Amino acid sequence: MSKYLAVGIILKPQGLKGEIKVKPLTDEITRFDELKTVYLKNGDYKEIQIQTCRYSKDFVFLKLKGYETFEAVEPLRNQELWIPRYMAKILPEDTYFITDLLDCQVETFTGEILGRITEVIETGSNDVYIVEGGSKGQILIPALKKVVTKVDLSNKRVIVDLTDMEGLLPNED
DSSP states (O other), X not given: OOSEEEEEEEEEEETTTTEEXXXXXXXXXXXXXXXXXXEEEESEEXXXXXXXXXXXXXXXXXXXXXOOSHHHHGGGTTOXXXXXXXXXXXXXXXXXXXXXXXXXXXXXXXXXXXXXXXXXXEOSSSEEEEEEESTTOOEEEEOOTTTEEEEEGGGTEEEEOOTTOTTOSTTOO
């Protein structure tokens, strides 16, 4: 498991005094109210203090210490903001960080290997796992309790039951 989790991506500078517009990568946008620092990754993780935080619609606007001008924050465009895992919120049962699911092997309860999770699509009602690398090609698996029966992050395995989900597998008759 990674030691750091991405909590946002810097979209662009906002104004002339070093504020940045951030797209949050967390389900709880107000999470930024609790953060005193974030990290930028440039080889190593560099800790940066948050001076101000405000919200508008679905975006977070941050002012970072040491970044006082438009020119100072312009190179940060498209970089992710990170926090150490110990600063992460405790997730409810049967909820996982997307980064932990990526590259997990997906197999059916009968042992058929379908591939590995390469991406997670957040649809609103339920996530969808994109599974690739197996003999059946790309498969889209809805992250429903009746489908995803076991997640074993320590062994990077996800067990699924597709018996009631006719048509999920390609070339299925």
